[in-house]
Amino acid sequence: xxxxxxxxxxxxxxxxxxxxxxxxxxxxxxxxxxxxxxxxxxxxxxxxxxxxxxxxxxxxxxxxxxxxxxxxxxxxxxxxxxxxxxxxxxxxxxxxxxxxxxxxxxxxxxxxxxxxxxxxxxxxxxxxxxxxxxxxxxxxxxxxxxxxxxxxxxxxxxxxxxxxxxxxxxxxxxxxxxxxxxxxxxxxxxxxxxxxxxxxxxxxxxxxxxxxxxxxxxxxxxxxxxxxxxxxxxxxxxxxxxxxxxxxxxxxxxxxxxxxxxxxxxxxxxxxxxxxxxxxxxxxxxxxxxxxxxxxxxxxxxxxxxxxxxxxxxxxxxxxxxxxx
Amino acid sequence: xxxxxxxxxxxxxxxxxxxxxxxxxxxxxxxxxxxxxxxxxxxxxxxxxxxxxxxxxxxxxxxxxxxxxxxxxxxxxxxxxxxxxxxxxxxxxxxxxxxxxxxxxxxxxxxxxxxxxxxxxxxxxxxxxxxxxxxxxxxxxxxxxxxxxxxxxxxxxxxxxxxxxxxxxxxxxxxxxxxxxxxxxxxxxxxxxxxxxxxxxxxxxxxxxxxxxxxxxxxxxxxxxxxxxxxxxxxxxxxxxxxxxxxxxxxxxxxxxxxxxxxx
Numbered sequence: 001x002x003x004x005x006x007x008x009x010x011x012x013x014x015x016x017x018x019x020x021x022x023x024x025x026x027x028x029x030x031x032x033x034x035x036x037x038x039x040x041x042x043x044x045x046x047x048x049x050x051x052x053x054x055x056x057x058x059x060x061x062x063x064x065x066x067x068x069x070x071x072x073x074x075x076x077x078x079x080x081x082x083x084x085x086x087x088x089x090x091x092x093x094x095x096x097x098x099x100x101x102x103x104x105x106x107x108x109x110x111x112x113x114x115x116x117x118x119x120x121x122x123x124x125x126x127x128x129x130x131x132x133x134x135x136x137x138x139x140x141x142x143x144x145x146x147x148x149x150x151x152x153x154x155x156x157x158x159x160x161x162x163x164x165x166x167x168x169x170x171x172x173x174x175x176x177x178x179x180x181x182x183x184x185x186x187x188x189x190x191x192x193x194x195x196x197x198x199x200x201x202x203x204x205x206x207x208x209x210x211x212x213x214x215x216x217x218x219x220x221x222x223x224x225x226x227x228x229x230x231x232x233x234x235x236x237x238x239x240x241x242x243x244x245x246x247x248x249x250x251x252x253x254x255x256x257x258x259x260x261x262x263x264x265x266x267x268x269x270x271x272x273x274x275x276x277x278x279x280x281x282x283x284x285x286x287x288x289x290x291x292x293x294x295x296x297x298x299x300x301x302x303x304x305x306x307x308x309x310x311x312x313x314x315x316x317x318x319x320x321x322x323x324x325x
Numbered sequence: 326x327x328x329x330x331x332x333x334x335x336x337x338x339x340x341x342x343x344x345x346x347x348x349x350x351x352x353x354x355x356x357x358x359x360x361x362x363x364x365x366x367x368x369x370x371x372x373x374x375x376x377x378x379x380x381x382x383x384x385x386x387x388x389x390x391x392x393x394x395x396x397x398x399x400x401x402x403x404x405x406x407x408x409x410x411x412x413x414x415x416x417x418x419x420x421x422x423x424x425x426x427x428x429x430x431x432x433x434x435x436x437x438x439x440x441x442x443x444x445x446x447x448x449x450x451x452x453x454x455x456x457x458x459x460x461x462x463x464x465x466x467x468x469x470x471x472x473x474x475x476x477x478x479x480x481x482x483x484x485x486x487x488x489x490x491x492x493x494x495x496x497x498x499x500x501x502x503x504x505x506x507x508x509x510x511x512x513x514x515x516x517x518x519x520x521x522x523x524x525x526x527x528x529x530x531x532x533x534x535x536x537x538x539x540x541x542x543x544x545x546x547x548x549x550x551x552x553x554x555x556x557x558x559x560x561x562x563x564x565x566x567x568x569x570x571x572x573x574x575x576x577x578x579x580x581x582x583x584x585x586x587x588x589x
Binding site for chain 1: 327328330331332335338339342413414415416417419420421422423424582583584585586
């Protein structure tokens with residue numbers, strides 16, 4: 001039985017927009033239009049899309065804090081809105097932009113409250129808390145009030161809070177937003193280990209392609225309230241014809257792109273900094289970065305280089321062949 | 326139940342971290358107590374020694390008890406819930422496996438428990454030193470007074486919570502808030518004792534839960550009512566508690582259906 005089952009789910013909002021000097025007109029905005037998908041236990045699914053595509057609206061309906069306009073949602077066997085409290089004991093939710101910790105109390109004081117809310121006896125939540133605190137390196141700031149924690153520290157605390165009751169399903173709404181590389185990587189490692197060891201189902205929204213690459217085998221792309229793609233991540237890149245971009249800084253300026261003997265499938269995109277910086281895009285399925293670099297180095301000395309992955313907005317845009325409104 | 330106990334305890338601790346605020350609040354309550362007491366006392370002296378059954382000493386006791394209970398009873402309320410609806414943080418509250426009303430209620434009781442001593446004692450001490458207090462000598466009024474305070478804290482909480490819940494329907498509750506404050510301050514007997522109202526206003530006040538929010542515990546603690554009367558007044562408080570609880574639960578039920586959680 002799927003852990004998340006969504007059928008024909010829609011949500012619309014009424015907004016007022018100005019019509020003339022004094023009058024306002026009601027306008028219906030379709031945030032989510034008739035989406036269908038299901039997630040099996042143990043899956044790790046990335047739910048991606050541009051800002052305003054309908055990701056958060058879907059998440060709110062899955063967790064029962066927003067009533068769908070139409071359609072059917074089942075999460076862990078519950079109907080989220082009427083059975084919100086029972087559902088909350090089965091799932092863990094992390095809102096990257098909000099906190100479920102008690103702002104003016106030391107971090108460690110939040111967990112006894114959460115344990116009690118989930119009706120866990122102390123003998124049950126305490127060992128679990130110790131385990132989470134150790135895995136996520138919370139020890140050094142457990143007695144610091146939450147309001148004084150850095151964003152990275154707080155997010156680790158948030159994730160520990162969401163996992164305290166060993167939920168079957170963890171929903172993460174932009175968990176890595178604003179984190180530095182090291183904090184992001186730590187969080188990803190932890191979530192991946194948690195899923196492997198306990199079979200926890202993960203559903204996460206993010207704008208960071210690396211989150212998806214590290215954590216998810218499957219992606220759902222939502223665009224303008226509808227599911228645009230549902231399948232493996234590699235497939236997404238195929239569909240979208242994703243290209244990587246290599247940016248090289250040369251030791252001496254080269255003013256013409258024709259001087260480079262670029263292999264087939266690589267395209268010279270532009271010259272900057274008076275001939276020092278060149279960017280070359282290539283299709284990673286046909287060419288390796290090493291081959292592109294070798295072609296450039298045979299002509300000029302490369303002082304520095306960087307590689308850029310296509311970002312999610314870019315992929316989604318390519319998928320549709322149009323810019324977002 | 327355990328979760329609500331933990332929430333109450335955590336709220337007590339949260340408030341105990343703001344000690345300077347408590348001291349400043351107690352100072353303010355005491356200063357305003359002096360102003361209110363001197364106004365009432367000069368009125369009573371002008372009127373020839375008593376107004377509406379209050380002697381000078383009794384009027385001063387009414388003022389000081391009111392000032393002492395002001396903070397513990399939560400007479401100024403808090404717009405925390407409405408602010409969380411505005412910011413969208415209500416999503417976090419609603420994704421917890423506890424009853425929304427009960428979790429806020431438990432936290433308010435924890436706050437009240439902390440406020441009793443640091444906010445309640447200083448005005449009473451100032452009152453005892455400056456005007457003197459007319460307090461009963463038997464334990465009965467204090468015992469019933471304690472029950473009455475608990476009921477009044479809960480009534481004040483539910484009243485403000487209902488106003489906060491309006492934010493499920495409207496974006497801005499400030500107007501409702503102001504209206505509620507004006508009506509509540511008057512009808513609860515905070516400005517002048519309810520007994521001083523003209524007949525029609527007295528009847529009107531008694532048809533509302535407001536006197537139960539302040540006048541009742543003050544009267545019981547000051548020993549103005551005998552045992553039987555006091556019990557009946559606590560009974561009325563509990564009745565209003567049931568009524569407000571039903572209203573609030575209905576509001577949560579229907580409101581959360583149409584609540585739009587703000588933000589992404």
